[in-house]
Amino acid sequence: MAAFPARASHSHVALYAALINAVIIVFLSLYPFSGWSYSGRPLFEFLFYPLPYYTRLFDNAANLLIYIPYGFSLALLLVPRWFSLLLALLVAALTSISVEFLQEFLPTRIASNLDVLCNLAGALLGAVLAVSPWLRKHWHHLWQWRRRHFVAGSAVDYALLAMGLWFLTQLNPALPLFGVVAYPQGLPQPYLSPLENPRLFLFLLEAGGAASNMLAVCLFITCFVANKAERGKFIFLLLLSAWLLKLLAAGALLKPFAFFQWVNPHLITGWAAGFLLSWLLARCSRMVQTFLAILALAIAQTAAVLWPLGGVQADFLSLFRWPYGHLHNMSALVDFLSDLWPATALLCLGLGLWQQLAAKWQRR
Incomplete structure (x- = not known):
């Protein structure tokens, strides 16, 4: 129970961490922010494509890893554990689908449902780590270390x-x-x-x-x-x-x-x-x-x-x-x-x- 007060008192830090992660995700997903155009294809069509046959392991790993800290920080925003996990998944899903939707208007980008699945897997992994009893125990030790030295x-x-x-x-x-x-x-x-x-x-x-x-x-x-x-x-x-x-x-x-x-x-x-x-x-x-x-x-x-x-x-x-x-x-x-x-x-x-x-x- 000792970890809850520290976690609640740091809600603003978790919020700013989530915002920083969101900015990084948007930047990497939409850079160089130029060449915007509409192809004329139905919007959100990419969500219903068959999963791509050819994929690159690096791209999939990057899409997963970049959402782990995002899901982690989102799950720390609220005290009820499983509710915060659901919130993290919902916000991560909205973020991922939104940036993939915007990629439909960039000729150098390809909107992909596989990217969304990798993003959600990373967010889920980060959120599970954030709400796990093992991490709550170590989170309390980290909070005590911060109080001792700073x-x-x-x-x-x-x-x-x-x-x-x-x-x-x-x-x-x-x-x-x-x-x-x-x-x-x-x-x-x-x-x-x-x-x-x-x-x-x-x-x-x-x-x-x-x-x-x-x-x-x-x-x-x-x-x-x-x-x-x-x-x-x-x-x-x-x-x-x-x-x-x-x-x-x-x-x-x-x-x-x-x-x-x-x-x-x-x-x-x-x-x-x-x-x-x-x-x-x-x-x-x-x-x-x-x-x-x-x-x-x-x-x-x-x-x-x-x-x-x-x-x-x-x-x-x-x-x-x-x-x-x-x-x-x-x-x-x-x-x-x-x-x-x-x-x-x-x-x-x-x-x-x-x-x-x-x-x-x-x-x-």
């Missing part, structure tokens, strides 16, 4: 959800780790430099952007950690997890010659500076860390805006050994989430700052 307040729960979003932005190994800019793969490009030394200008943007981005991400976590002595441990775990994720993604997706595409001397300089600053500033008060995280976010985004070189997506995709059709969607999704994450982090930091000021005012 400060009180809903901002922490949203921040942990936002960190999951940030890790998704690292799934493209062609993009630099903690980098906010990337060198194009094609011919050298002319650009205007405000400094006399144009190489120094690029170095400052690339290394400075990586340092400020690492500082922002690290302080984003440590400003919610309750115990000062544990902040260094969380920085280490964050950086190690990000490094291992990039290595795993590079090994699985990139061609051998491009395995370390996401590493260069400018980035290493930025990482060293960002790590040193993160380690030192993690000792500051929560409020100071929150302000510094907001400032570091702003600097990182400014470096991205000032970066004068533009890459062509086809050049980056040539580094991969996967079929380009899937990579276009994945690359576009990572770019979209990378643009979304700073705003999400800023909202979490702003809410955390507001809760700190409210608690300080109440103590007076």
Whole structure:
């Protein structure tokens, strides 16, 4: 019974997780959102087709896996277990049929009833996991871990959800780790430099952007950690997890010659500076860390805006050994989430700052 209060109190977190999953599903299903036209065939006809004879295992697995977290988060919205499972299946079915219906108007997409069945299977699996007694037990342990290591307040729960979003932005190994800019793969490009030394200008943007981005991400976590002595441990775990994720993604997706595409001397300089600053500033008060995280976010985004070189997506995709059709969607999704994450982090930091000021005012 102890798991129910925690679950009920986190209904907003589950709701936002479900919304984020819905946005990802819609983006992957309808990208590139162009070429809309009506073929003239009866609407919803795809639901009554015979199941396709030829299928690809990757597509079916992807359609199943992407709905598992969606069904999981939907099933956490309500306390009655089996009612929440039915709600998750109903909403997932409506979502799947809706995006397949919209695919009928995209010439590059094919509406499929098999996709709907795979989506529902994934949603059912996620919902069953969410309502199972085994997970309720471990969910309670996870809630206790969160209470031990992080400060009180809903901002922490949203921040942990936002960190999951940030890790998704690292799934493209062609993009630099903690980098906010990337060198194009094609011919050298002319650009205007405000400094006399144009190489120094690029170095400052690339290394400075990586340092400020690492500082922002690290302080984003440590400003919610309750115990000062544990902040260094969380920085280490964050950086190690990000490094291992990039290595795993590079090994699985990139061609051998491009395995370390996401590493260069400018980035290493930025990482060293960002790590040193993160380690030192993690000792500051929560409020100071929150302000510094907001400032570091702003600097990182400014470096991205000032970066004068533009890459062509086809050049980056040539580094991969996967079929380009899937990579276009994945690359576009990572770019979209990378643009979304700073705003999400800023909202979490702003809410955390507001809760700190409210608690300080109440103590007076």
